[in-house]
Each structure stands twice: as structure tokens, then as C-alpha cells.
Amino acid sequence: MTPLTLHPDRLFPADPATRAIARSIYEGIRGLPIVSPHGHTDPVWFVTNAPFTNPTELLIVPDHYVLRMLSSQGIPLSALGVPTRDGTPHETDPRAAWRLFARHYHLFRGTPSRLWLDWVFAEVFGLSVRLGEASADLYYDTIDAALKTDAFRPRALYERFGIELIATTESPLDPLDHHRAIRESGWSGKVVTAYRPDPVIDPEAPGFADNLRRFGEVSGEDIATFDGYLRAHRIRRAHFRQAGATSTDHGHPSAFTANLPAAEIEALYAKLLGGAVTPAEAELFRGHMLTEMARMSIEDGMVMQLHPGAYRNHDPALLARYGRDKGADIPLAGEFVRGLKPLLDAHGRDPRLTLILFTLDEDVYARELAPLAGHYAALRLGPPWWFHDSPEGMRRFRERVTETAGFYNTVGFNDDTRAFLSIPARHDVARRMDSAFLARRVAEHQLDEAEAHAIARALTYDLVKQAYRL
Amino acid sequence: MTPLTLHPDRLFPADPATRAIARSIYEGIRGLPIVSPHGHTDPVWFVTNAPFTNPTELLIVPDHYVLRMLSSQGIPLSALGVPTRDGTPHETDPRAAWRLFARHYHLFRGTPSRLWLDWVFAEVFGLSVRLGEASADLYYDTIDAALKTDAFRPRALYERFGIELIATTESPLDPLDHHRAIRESGWSGKVVTAYRPDPVIDPEAPGFADNLRRFGEVSGEDIATFDGYLRAHRIRRAHFRQAGATSTDHGHPSAFTANLPAAEIEALYAKLLGGAVTPAEAELFRGHMLTEMARMSIEDGMVMQLHPGAYRNHDPALLARYGRDKGADIPLAGEFVRGLKPLLDAHGRDPRLTLILFTLDEDVYARELAPLAGHYAALRLGPPWWFHDSPEGMRRFRERVTETAGFYNTVGFNDDTRAFLSIPARHDVARRMDSAFLARRVAEHQLDEAEAHAIARALTYDLVKQAYRL
């Protein structure tokens, strides 16, 4: 079996002088607490603090990066233990699924999944040989045994990982009972929510009509008018803020915004309540609601996040069999300059607003996002997202945005994950890549070393807390 | 005269530690046989094994990279010996054309043409000074003399170059007599064809109506109905497979696909036979035929290749005077996510299908191609193509696709050339750039060195044979 080691200089440039600078910068930030202002962990974990069930259900089944790579090589998700929705059989022996994964682990060479998983294997579970067919059972047994111990329960891991705060993401329809239970439990960990209103804002969301009805119930507002609908948002936002939320999150097909006159949006809302709207009307409603959300953010101080540009559920057969979030979402070309203009015309220069932009289309970094964020006081740039949460993705992000937007219009790292055990690994990759980026600029005499240390700290900790108002 | 040397470390990173790793990786693959699964050499060369005529007709006249660069600096192709179609005079003294080329050879600094040509000059012809005005005649005489010897005939070069297999590309209307002649000659070289049906699939192809008529004749099928037309494809595909073909190739304006109901495609085909279709109908027919080709590939096992996105013959004056393929094709922005969806909906998860995607728009590497190929079992990514078959092009390709698609959803190198003498140079550039890419990841501790060796071999040899089913 091949040894598995995490080299202390991993991801640092090979040039010895540059590497020494990178090491020094990294030493100054490696121990900073993890602030995770945007992610998808399950708050129930921290309520019940129940042990995770087994290696397969913890590390394979919920990880869409893992599923998509194996799927791309012809391995059906059912063989990996992913349950089906259509009644076709799936592998129910977690060890068999794990062995299949282990046999194909070489597929992840060169991917961030390999970096994250190796970190989890070595650092969290103390494994010292590389995963493969020969080590599959050793891995399964080691991880399975560890998960049965108290040290591997969610709260213990939260503490061991040095997490200062973690945000989850909930629908306005969520009663937020789990967050209340965590707060009331007396546990010191900080798990806050974020307001994700897509289910009641996107007329094309599954179950939208029913969602609206429930939105009225949960808020206690009559949503028969647009004013009532806006009031319902205000009520739910206030409820979310009480559960620690400092941000909202918006996952739209595009960055299109609108700012309609009252009569027009009221008429559009009425049509929406009536049922059928066209795709263009749905886009118009979503776009207008981003501007309404900006206005509410100015009122209540919640930071907005916009995540546009995913073609969701590109593979209908996969969706039918396994459901959403199984790795079949694909990026689309982005456009922000015209799309954001209505919102920016109204509120872009208002320093009370913070709107954090994400993209799946790297081409807009230098062309659109950095120029926009380098002018408008309300805009900040989120870190490289999803497919670009990777060493090369991070390098391209910094190279393409820094010269126009600087460092201080960015907001540090988001792990954006439900893969709880990999959170420290993801933050560590970001810290290393920022150290490497800064080291190169020090070695090329664009920055003083003391400045690089200050910037590294800002990117790792200070800017996160400032941007997300934590 | 300046010396010409091919440095053994060319294209390797300058950092000494990284360079040493690159050298070691490269040593493991430099001697592997050349498998050339996609290209445009002329099978007649290997039938007749006749000597190449002279340096100008071998190295200048057919090389669109050379022609376009000289054209861009105001040198008319006629002065380079390219025959005209409109009766205007052209240079008929190959030595005069060669001298003109030699005098402008500095224009190729920084281009892959320089790398390829210098390799040909130094390795194939043993020249040891750089090409320029002063060495023009030395070059002409040396190359011309060599070409008259048996060691420089096509079959001898094929063997000297260590080629294991080379694929050419033919129209369905081609009788494939040359390939039969090669097979029957008893020569050990392996020259196979590939099925390129554009002339009978693209309603906007020159002579389309006549092509269709001949398609019926050569297949012996009545193509008056769409069913007959599909049968004609099946018959010709079977004939191509007998001539060694394992792949089809599709050069479309875009990656648009369609999957029409029977009645619709039959009506469209009938309209097509009738003569006039609109550009939109032509696109619809091409798009639907990609899906039909995918279905036939599932039946007969031939690997599909899709090469979309060239604006052909952008310069009408050049086309009128010199004809096609003279360097005036220009890339267009690409779109694959929506374009491929109809085909992928139908067959994207079928592991019996292999569809290899190429692009001239690098922006889709990270945004569209890697996410698609990193999910769909039928998709693989072809190497950087045409303008991007270059050191920087290769670096960008690996940097942008690997983190999402890994190494194993790519298919190794294609030389894609009719410049026979440069084939080893092109494969050598790819091997060196892959070695450099892998060396950097080893030096930065993302890959073990043993893994890098295994990946390098896969990219050079194993994945080519697997992907093309050779």
C-alpha cells in the first residue's frame, strides 16, 4: 500500500525563495479560527449530536463532487449506495459501496476532492496509507470505528476543527426550531441560519403555489397582495435575524434584476397568484424581488448573497431516479453589467447595502465583476464558487480580480458545503492558496512582506467578519 | 549563421527541482509509440510511397499555420508558391518561395509552428543552423537532397517516427481504395480511416445535393426517404469499419443538437431533398443528425468526435483566389450546455457511447466542458485543438479542465495535421507539456511522483487507445 502523507508545503510554489515566504505567511494564519459564513451543513447534527452512521453515508452518498466523477466513468449512483426515488434497487451494503469508491479513487487525481478527502483521511482519521482497492477495508473499519466514538460526534468535531461560527441556509418556510434548540442547549458552538427565499420568490421553483400558501401561514400575513407578500418577507427576515442570521442568499438562474413601478409589480404578482406566468415573467419577478430584497437589506442590515448561473438538473434521467443535488448542475455563461443595473441604479452606491456576488463563469471575473465591485460601494466579490473552489480556481480568481478590485472588495473564503468533515480542509486550501498568491507578489516585489501578512489575515478572518457583519 | 539546437529541457519549468521531476516523467514516456487517432495525412502517400517533391511543396504550401502568419504580414500566398484558382500568376520556382519564407522566419518566434519546424529541420534533416535569409539555400538544398533518398519516403518516415497507428479522415463518398491498397500491400504500417459525414449531413456544404445523390449511389440505398438515408449511413459506416475506422468525426458550426420526432425529421428531410432550406432548418438537420449518429455509434461501437465552432472561409477574397484551408478560418464563441442537451438527454448516460468534444473557445473548458464531461458517462474531452495545439494552449487546457473532469475523462493527444513530418514534434510538445504540468503538481505535493508517471503514460498512450477503441 502507498503511504499517505500531507506534505507541510503542499500547494506552495516550488521556487525555494517564494516557498519560504509562502510558509511564513501561512504560519501567521493557519491557526486562525474558522468562520464559515455560507454553507449547507444540517443543523440537526448539532441538535441531536448523534454519531454519523457509517463511512459511506458520511463521505460518499451526500458528496455531489464524488458522485459526479464516478458517474462520469459509468458507475451508477445506485451502486454507490445512493437511494433511488423510482423503486429501482440500490446498493444497501455500505461496505460494498465503499469498496467500489476505493477501487476508483485514482479518478480523483488532480481534483480538489482528492485534496479534501486525503486531509479527512489523514488528519481526522489518522490513516497513513493511500485509499485504493487494497486499503478499502482498512479505511472502512478505521472510519467506522472512529464514528462510533464520542470524539467524532458533530459537536466534538466542531470544537476540534476550531470553528468560531458556521452558517446554514434555510427556506423562509423553515420554523428554525433546530437553531433555537442549539441556542437553548447551552452548547458554546455558534450555528446561525441564512435567509434563502428562492422557494417563495422563484415562480418556477417546484411547488411554488403551495410554498406561497405556506409562506402566508408561517408569517401570519395575508399574501393576497404584493404588499402583504413583502410584509411576510419582513416578518420572516426578522425571525431569521433572531436565529442569528446576518445574511440572505439568492440562487437565481441569472444576475438579471429589475425595479418595476408599483403598478407593474402588483399586476405581475396578481398574475402569479393566478397561476400561469411565462418564463420571461418569472425572470422579471425574480429580478424585481432582488431589488426588493436589497431594499429590505438596507432596512434590516442583512447582507445579500447572489449565486447565479447554474443550469440545475441538466440530466433529467438522473433527476427522476435520484433527485436533486447529485452532480448534474452545469454552469452557464454569465452577464452582470446589464443584469445588475436596475438594482445598482437604485441602491448600488448605498454603503448600508452589501451585495456579495458569486459566479460559475470565470470569464466575468476580470471583465465584469472586478470592474463593478471596484466602483460600487454596495458590491463585494464572493470567493471562487463550487467548481472553482479549487487551487487553480482560487489562483485564477485572485489573478483576475485583484488588479481592478483590490483585496478589500473581496470577502474571504466560503466553504459552501454539506461535507462537514472537509470544512477545515477547504479552508486550509484557501489559506494556502492565498499564501502562495501573496508570496509570489512579495517575491516579485509588488508587496512588502509585512503587508502580505496583514492581507492574509484580512482574507482569512477580518474581511469575512466585516462583510458578513458577524 | 545562428546555431540551431533543440535543448533537451525545452518546455520544462525553469525551477530546478520541478525541472528534474519533469525530466524524469518525460523519460518514462518519450519513447512510447505514436498513436495518432485523428489527423489529415493523405493515404495516397502510404500507397505509392513516392518521394515528397520539394521543400516548398512539402513544408510551406500545405501548412495553413505558415500561410496565415505570412499573409498577416502582407505576403501574398501566390508568392509562396500557392497555386491560384482564378488564373492569376503564382510563384512557380519553389526555391524562390522558400527564400521568401526563410527571410520571414523570425515572424514565427513564440509560435508552435517554430517549435514544430525547428524539430523537423534539426531532427529529421539534421540541420544545425537556424533558418534565415543566410541559410535559406543551405536548407533548401539539404532538404531537397534528403527527400530524394529512400529514407525520406512516407513509409520509411512512418517507421522512423515510431508510429503505431495513424487515422485519416474521409467522406462517406470516398471508396476507401487507398486504405484497402495499404492493407493489401503487406506493409506493416497501420493507416485507418475515420467516417466524416459532413458532406452528406450539412445542407450548407458545397455541392450538398450532388453529394446526397452520390451517397445513394455509393451505398446502393434509395435515399428518397429519411429511413433510406439512415440506412445509407449504416452501410457506409460498416464499410468504413472494414477499413479500420473506429471513429466518426463531425465538423459543425456549433454544438447544437436536436432529437426530433419521426414525423418532424422526415418532413424536414423531404424539404431538404426538395432543395431550399433556411439556415435555421439546416442547423436543425445537422443537430438532429448528431443524435442519429450517436444512436448508430451505440449500435456499431464507433467513437464520435465533435469539432464545432469554426467560422470557415472568413476571407472571401482569399477563398476565391486560393480555395479552402488556407488559414482564414476563425474561431467563434462556443455553447455546449444547452446545445448538447437533446443528445445527452437521449444518450448521455449510455456507457456504450463515447462522444469526444473539441472546442476552439477556451472559455468553455472550465465553465462547460469539464462540468459536462465530469458528469456524463458518454462524454470525453479531446485535446486542445488547432489554434490551441500549443504549449500555452495545452497548459490552459489542463489547468482549466483537470480539477473538475480529472485526467481520465480526457483522451490524450491528437495531432490533427496533414503536416506529416511534424507529427513527432507535435506529440513531443504534448508529452513535454504534460510532463511539465504533472511535475508542477508533484513539486507542489498534490500528486505523488509514482502517480505522475502513471498519469503521463495514460495521457500519452493508454487513454488514446481506450477512448478511440484501438
Added chain:
Amino acid sequence: MTPLTLHPDRLFPADPATRAIARSIYEGIRGLPIVSPHGHTDPVWFVTNAPFTNPTELLIVPDHYVLRMLSSQGIPLSALGVPTRDGTPHETDPRAAWRLFARHYHLFRGTPSRLWLDWVFAEVFGLSVRLGEASADLYYDTIDAALKTDAFRPRALYERFGIELIATTESPLDPLDHHRAIRESGWSGKVVTAYRPDPVIDPEAPGFADNLRRFGEVSGEDIATFDGYLRAHRIRRAHFRQAGATSTDHGHPSAFTANLPAAEIEALYAKLLGGAVTPAEAELFRGHMLTEMARMSIEDGMVMQLHPGAYRNHDPALLARYGRDKGADIPLAGEFVRGLKPLLDAHGRDPRLTLILFTLDEDVYARELAPLAGHYAALRLGPPWWFHDSPEGMRRFRERVTETAGFYNTVGFNDDTRAFLSIPARHDVARRMDSAFLARRVAEHQLDEAEAHAIARALTYDLVKQAYRL
């Protein structure tokens, strides 16, 4: 206070061997005269040779890079001393504005503004501590005192900077009196103009109708017909050539061109004179006029420059308060392949024409611009522009265009600035980045070192003079 030093190796690669080569290349070009063929300095400076007023009005108020970064962090331009157009108050104490700037100078870390400004502070004013809150007054006093001396008047700086020629940009309505005054003054400096006809070509330009009327007056032509309008252009172009102009400049929303039949353009022009045209008609007129300008360039030898793709005045509130050119122009996605075709069909292969292309969309470098310029004799590529006039922007430009267009289809550096004191800093960054780019290719054995020296000289000096016919 932190020391401020300009390291002699700044911007050179850290690898020692590569750095030594970069140093050697740079030594060969660092002292070459500055040829600035495209920029926006004010010719009045060189007429009156009056001292610059104070640090704030010289270095903050006119610098849109500085304004946009401070604006992006919520600092109103009025607080920086920028006068308002709407009567709202602005900071009138230049020292107070300077202190505000100094306090936020860390925002520029990682941006080219920091490189340029530090060069100005250290090289022009001899400052040896970094700008910040603590050094704000030292800076203000030092710069203010220097500006009052003769050595810091415009002509003295021109000479100290080693400028051989500088071009400004004027409207056809400009009488060019300043340029005549400079020529007649007997001063040895060479300040030429460039013909920028947007105000009389763009129907959507502010005051277009009035501009046209004045165009008739200043040219002495009856512009009631399209022929008369073209004659007016010829007359003004001749006048500009007498004032030293060798180039025209065109700032269009896109690279769209047209080449309409006489009857159509005459009808469109008549409609234009009548007043209301649609946006599509305005685009058509602009597009056709580019082709007319190309025809006049073939007649009179003036080099064309096309700068497309800025969304001007994206922030209407900023425009209303402060006016144009305050940092709120944002790049748009570009398209050149279809856009330029009508012009190229007509004149693209004419070696008498030089059309220099610029872009704000880096994605077109490798996909469109390099392939076009690597074929058409009339095309050359301008240097990375505006947001991309930066170390990373330059690196991406060379990496993406060189392999397809070579070095000799590019035209050296443009500073494109009104920030006179930073001109040497900007040229120095370009010289260093070209040295670094070439050094890497020498270190990786793609170029001989002697070739790299020759290319560096061409990029710095020879190609500029050739391309701009100076």
C-alpha cells in the same frame, strides 16, 4: 513609517536563472526613449508650461482608477476634492482630500495604481517612506513644494522622462490651436494629435446634432449630404495630419462594422439629419462609418485604432453629480469575428491599411483577435487596455495572443493616460513584463537569448514607430 523602495528586480520571475535573463533583457530596453502613440494628456500643459497646482488636483482628482477604488469603499468623490455639477458641496481643501486618500492607500495593494503611484512618489518626488496616514502631510508638503519649482513644469518633466513623442486625442471640432502653438514655440518636444471623430460619428453622442452643425462650420463643407459629410472628414483629417496626427481613434460600443450601398447610407444619413434614429440605426451608422474611415485611411495613410466595448456611465447618479470619466465605465463582452467582417471583406487584406484593435474583454484575445490578426494584413493588436494595463493583464495578453499572432502583429505599449507623471512608470511596467515574458521563454528554451533581446527592442520601440507610422 514604512520605507518605500522600488526594488530593481520588481515584476521579474522569482526563479534565479529566469530572473537573471529578465534583468539582462530589461537592461537592453530600459533606457529606450518613450514613444507614446496614444494618450490623453492635455496639450495646454505644453503650451503654457504652467506649474501643476497641487498634489490633490494633480494626482487624485483626474485619476479615475483612484476615484473608483475609493468610491468602491464608500468614500464619496466629493470628499476627495472632485467638484460637483449639481451644486452639492465638495471638499475644497486639497490637503484634507489628500489625507483621506493617504488614510486609504492600503486599498491599492495589488493594483497597478499602487505600482504607478509608488514610482511617481519615489522616482519623481524622491519620497522614501510609504504613503499612509502618518506620512500624508510629509507627502503633501514634499510634492507641493516640488510642483512650485521649474523642474516640475510640464516641459521639464517631458524631457526628464525621456519622451520622444506623445500623442493626444482631439475631436474633429477642435481647432488644434494648442498643437500649433507648441510647434511654433520652438520647444523641441513633439506633441501630436489624433483624430477622434466619435462626436460627429456617433448619433448617440451627447450634442450630436450640434456637433454636426459645428463640423460643417469648422470644415467649411456643406454637410447636408453624405458626400459633403465625408468631404468634411477628409478636410479635418488633412488638418489633423498637419498637426502631426498619424492616427485616428474610434471609441465604439462594439466592433460592429457595415459597408452599405450608397443609396442606403445616404438614406440613413438623411434620416439622421432629420433627427430621430433608432439605436439599431445608430449602430448601423457607426458601423458603416468605420468602413468609410478605413477607406480614408487607405487614401491618407492614417492608422486606425478601434477601442470597443465599454458600457459608458454605468452609474447615472455618479454621472449626474460629477460628470463623465470618473471610473464608472464597465467592460462588456466583445465580438469581433462577425462584427469586423464587412470592413475586412472590403479592406482587410490591403497592406496600406493598419487597423489596431483593442479590447476590454480578454476572452477574445485567443479566440478572436489573435486568429484575425494572424491572418489579415490590415490588422494589428493594441496592447492590453485600461483595466488590463497591469502586470497580470499584460501576462495574459502575451500568453494568449503570441502563439497565434506572434510578436510582430502587436504594436508595443500605449499608456493611454492623462496621468502625465505616471507615464514612465506605465512604460516601465510594460518593459518589465515583456522582459519577464521573454525570459521565461528563454529559460524554457523556446527562444534564444539574442532573439529575446531583439524582440524586446521591437516591442518597446520599433514596432510602435512602424505601426503608428511615426
